[in-house]
Amino acid sequence: MKNFFGRAVIGFAASAVIAFAAAAADFTPVVLYDVGGKFDKSFNEAAHVGAEAFKKETGGEYRDFEPTNETQYEQALKRFARRNADLVIAVGVGYSVAVRKVAEEFPNVKFTIIDGNVDLPNVQSITFKENEGSFLVGMIAAMKTETGQIGFIGGMDIPLIRRFEEGYRQGANYVRSDLSFIENYVGTTASAWNDPIKAAELAKSQYARGVDIIFAAAGPSGLGVIQAAKDKDRLTIGVDSNQNHVAPGHVLTSMLKRVDLAVQAAMTDAKNGTWKAGHRVMGLAEGGVDYAVDENNAALITAEMKTRLDEARAKIVSGEIVVDDAEGANSAH
Amino acid sequence: MADARKLPFWVDNILLPTLNVLAAFLVSGIVIWALGNDPFEALSLLVQGAFGYQEAVGYTFYYATNFIFTGLAVSVAYHAGLFNIGGEGQAMLGGLGLTLGVFLVGGSSPLLAVIFGILGAALFGALWAFVPALLQAKRGAHIVITTIMFNFIASSLLAYLLVGPLKRPGGQMPESADFPDGVGLLQLHDLLGMVGIDYENSPMNISFLIALLCAAGVGFLLWRTRFGFELRVAGQNAGAARFAGVSVSRMTVMAMMLAGALAGMMGLNELLGEQHRLVNGFTQGAGFVGIAVAFMGRNKPVGIVLAAILFGALYQGGAELSFDMPDIQREAIVMIQGLVILFAGAMEHLFRTPVRNLYGRLVKKGAAA
Known part of the structure; x- marks a missing residue:
């Protein structure tokens, strides 16, 4: 038996050397x-x-x-x-x-x-x-909401995702101060990124409580939020990539992060x-973050909204508006 | 099983497992072919990735080390008539005990910290198995159910501790702080380097040797001592054991604690050997793979070591395959591994009857001639 294994190992080793040299x-x-x-x-x-x-x-x-x-x-x-x-x-x-x-x-x-x-x-x-891009989509949510309640669903509860939430809140408050927020996180371990079922349940519960727009910063779990928006005929905001096409008409915009x-x-x-x-x-100045407009959501973002967004963008880039940040968001301890 | 006709050693221990693995590869090959890839190329990549060069062999044995520990954990319990599905949870708690042991001593004395870590791993693993064992022995709560449930509790407990009290200061992921400098097991390439042999850098470490010692120890304990005999009697016929004066409930508890300690030692390889910190989910399902390893290895230490090496090769070769054939997604690799577990573990008797009949006919023919 040992012999068999030994011979096999030597045989494989020989073939590998040839393959690697090539x-x-x-x-x-x-x-x-x-x-x-x-x-x-x-x-x-x-x-x-x-x-x-x-x-x-x-x-x-x-x-x-x-x-x-x-x-x-x-x-x-x-x-x-x-x-x-x-x-x-x-x-x-x-x-x-x-x-x-x-x-x-x-x-x-x-x-x-x-x-x-x-x-x-x-x-x-x-x-x-991310807080700067989230600021802009927060503004969009505040300008669009009809119920005065907007939601946030984060993936894993870490400072990095709290940073999305900070920017989103601040951007929304910049437009109007009478908004109420509901926020949820999918979980505390890495599996929170991969749990669209739970994210969809959280979204449905937020919608049931009167929220009409949810910003989901949750990786693949965010797809569950988009599905819930489709099912309940509400709006959601995508993250990182342009997710407007995932459910046209239900994704208000996407916070682009140009990874x-x-x-x-x-x-x-x-x-x-x-x-x-x-x-x-x-950041915004370097073109690292932005919000997405394409044929799937062009009807949802009015010219008036765009004007206000452009003003805010210029103020952030010039430093007139400093968007709050969550502490330790990129820490590598 | 009812048929007492005994198959020779080589049929039982080599031919049948080989047939099972070949059947699994055949089905995997069909799927890979259906995905539009060349199954023979995939197989050769897999084999080459597992044994083709020093680093690959190191990785294969590194994964195999985990499976030896968890395979032994299933096997010891099995000989006492218990089906221990809790290897995963016992390994997690073992990792916790190891980490606590290491931090209890700290960096002032690395050797002592390693020893405390090893003891902590075995102790916590054993204690985690003790509760289901006691429930089985004293209250008849079925060990399969309780150990499965204990896996969930262990995983939640570990996640809770790693996002709470044990979390690395300022960190974002569920993992503990690094072990103090110098606390870790000797890597194999360092060991070989000391005696002047050049070996490629790989995560294989001396816990592989510890695993082999454990396998030998289990073999000695079960087949060469009175305790082992009593344990196996209790497993094969509880009534006879009781009649002979063996306390079955004592054997249940002892076997499970031994199993838990063995599963808990898995952390030696993963945490002390490679990661040097406690990471959430470090067991990676090795506790469940241990079940397949134990059955494929016919619950004998030598068989378990060989089966563990086969599964180590599948893990390592599978990872290499997904590097080299990007079309084959990680899900396809998991499927191949799953098929081997299915054929080698769950359906190990698939070929037994036909092979036995064929062998019986051949032997008869030989005798007649």
């Missing part, structure tokens, strides 16, 4: 999604779109990996670091602790982390001012040798 040494960055998965129509999909754009523009290849739970974050990072990947892009704040540990262990490997801030010489941290631009830029820079470690913040 692999070319092209520049191949790696994208690691979070547990939401590549096609979540939201946060991770934006990263995927960015990687695809890199592929299309430069003709380069990339590899990606979808972990099934948060334990695999560190495993996946180490797996690629051990193989001296050209650039490892970790998508999501959940990766921050793992990136810090693995980047310390492999100082020669380049890492880019989205949403987390890791201060190491071989890590590029890209974070967004795609961040991922594409990191890959292209690394390929051209201009990749730099350090912290980069993408």
Whole structure:
């Protein structure tokens, strides 16, 4: 038996050496999604779109990996670091602790982390001012609501998602001060991102209590909120990617977070040798966040609303309006 | 089972498991083909990803270590006539005990911290199994139901502690603070490096050797000691055991605590060996895979080690397959692993009767000639 196994191992080893020698040494960055998965129509999909754009523009290849739970974050990072990947892009704040540990262990490997801030010489941290984009969609909700009640549903209850809520509230209050808010979070662990059923139930309960517009910052769970809006014929606001098309007429707008631009830029820079470690913040001024208008929601956003939004945007960019932030939203302790 | 005709060792322990795995691969291959990929290429990628190079072998054995612990945990209970579905929860609590043990000692003495961690893992795992065992022994509450329920309680408890009291200061994810510097198990490549052998960096660590020692220990305990004999008698015929003066309820509690301690030790590999902190959901279903491992390994220590290596290879090879064949999503990999568990665990007797009949006919023919 032992002999059989030994021989098998040697046989496989021999074939592997040949296969690996054949692999070319092209520049191949790696994208690691979070547990939401590549096609979540939201946060991770934006990263995927960015990687695809890199592929299309430069003709380069990339590899990606979808972990099934948060334990695999560190495993996946180490797996690629051990193989001296050209650039490892970790998508999501959940990766921050793992990136810090693995980047310390492999100082020669380049890492880019989205949403987390890791201060190491071989890590590029890209974070967004989600509160600024949320401010704008909060304004839209306040201008649109008929009941005077608006809702917020967050995925995992962490400071990063609290930041969406802060901006949303402040933006809504900027338009009118008599609004009432209801907020819910799907959960406290990473599984909260992947629970559209529970998110839909929370949304239905908010709608039943008189809310007519819900902003969902919950990754794939947000799809449950959109479904509830469709079922109950109410409105919702999408997040990260443009989700207006998911249920046309029921998605008022989407708070865009241009993870795609961040991922594409990191890959292209690394390929051209201009990749730099350090912290980069993408807010309204840098085009990192925005709200989405397309043919699916053009009828819902009036010209009058747009004028007010443009005014507010200019004030945020100039610094006249400073949008509140949640403490520790990008912390990587 | 009713048929007493005994199959030779190689048929029972090699041919039948191989047939089961081949059947699983056949079904997986059809699905992969239906998805528009070449099943043979997929299989070769899987095998190569599991055993093809040093790092892959390291990963395979790293995953296998988890399955040896949880497989033994199922097996020890099984020999006492108990179906322990609670390996997952026992492993989670073991991880909690390990973390508490490590932080109790702190970084001043890493060796002591590791020892306390190991003891904590075994102790908490055993205690988590103790309650269902006691309920079974004293009140007849079925161990299958109680251990399943205890998995849910364990998972909720761990999530609660990791977003509450045990949460890393300032952190956003449900995980504990890092273990103090130097608290961890020796990595295999470091160990081999000490004796001058160059081995690629992999997460395989000395907990694999601890797992092998545990397997040998379980073998010795069950088949070479009076305690083991009593335990197996209690499992095979409770009435006879009672008649012979063996306390069945005592055996139930002892077997389950031993099983819990073994499952709890899984944390040695995951937490002390690789992650160096307590992470929510670190067990990754290994407690359930342990059931398939135990049955595929015929509940014998050597069989369990081999079955654990097979499942380790599936985990590692499956991950590599999803890297190399992007069309094959993670769900497809889970499906392949599920099929192997289904064929090797749940339907292990699928080929037994036909093979036995065929073998019987061949033997008869041989005798007649």
